[in-house]
Amino acid sequence: MFSQPRLEDRLRRNYLGLTAPALAVYLLGMLVPLIIGFYYSLTDWNGFSPQFSFIGFENYTKIFRDSRFLNSLKFTSLFVIFNTIIQNALALLFAVILDSGIKGKNIYKTILFVPGLLSPVLVGFLWSRLLGSVYPEILVSLGFSGSIKLLTNPDTVIIGLLIINNWMWIGYWMLIYLAALQAVPAELYESASIEGAGAAGQFFRITVPMIMPTITFCIVAVTLGGFQVYELIVTATGGGPGHASESFIMYIYNLAFASERAAFASANSMIYVVFLLIVAFVQLKLLNRRES
Secondary structure (H helix, E strand, O other): OOOHHHHHHHHHHHHHHHHHHHHHHHHHHHHHHHHHHHHHHOEOOOOOOOOOOEOOOHHHHHHOOOHHHHHHHHHHHHHHHHHHHHHHHHHHHHHHHHHOOOOOHHHHHHHHHHHHHOOHHHHHHHHHHHHHHHHHHHHHHOOOOOOOOOOOOOOOHHHHHHHHHHHHHHHHHHHHHHHHHHOOOHHHHHHHHHOOOOHHHHHHHHHHHHOHHHHHHHHHHHHHHHHOOOHHHHHHOOOOOOOOOOOHHHHHHHHHHHOOOHHHHHHHHHHHHHHHHHHHHHHHHHHHHHHO
């Protein structure tokens, strides 16, 4: 029989052995690129030349004077806020409806989930064609004048992209919410019903508290996913019209490769990483309070 110290040492070694591969992947895939990116952000490297000079924090001082930086950050922030609210609200709504035991729910689940299996590149191209030519031709054939300009108007392009992105991903998050709903004990609803609680009362006093960890996960995941949207916008609008739908990720990519300002793009990336960490931290703090 092992003594307590020896057993603890053995468990500690086993723990380190099991976590070492994941830690190595994290260091090589996350921290090392981050350190390299910060290193180049302190230079004037164009991304191609082997020669560059150190310029300190000059790139960082230029960032907030760049109008495209501010425009892309504004667009991305608005997109993320509305996308997170709409996507989680509708996904939870559909999950509640399907959990109620309606007929043909497997068919509805399949219909809602299938778009999430498609590539964002394909979805963006498909919807740009639908909104650009297919739907307008259908309207004309039905005797209506005008055209759908959601993706070609700077004032409405964000609406079009929200429609496309939510069409694609609502079914995915709906299944996660549905799994959480089905794990809630039925006895709780039976007891609440006996005590006279209505459907709304049961939802807000039983369902929401019981699935709060899932709500936290979905809100944070959808938020961070929205901040990383790229392929969908590339094929749907190309960041246009003008730079009206240029997300921050697209802005960084264009800086690095189209404008050959890799060092400035690296500085923007560092700012973006810090911004995402702050957003995730604030969300987790607020939502974890709701869980408790």
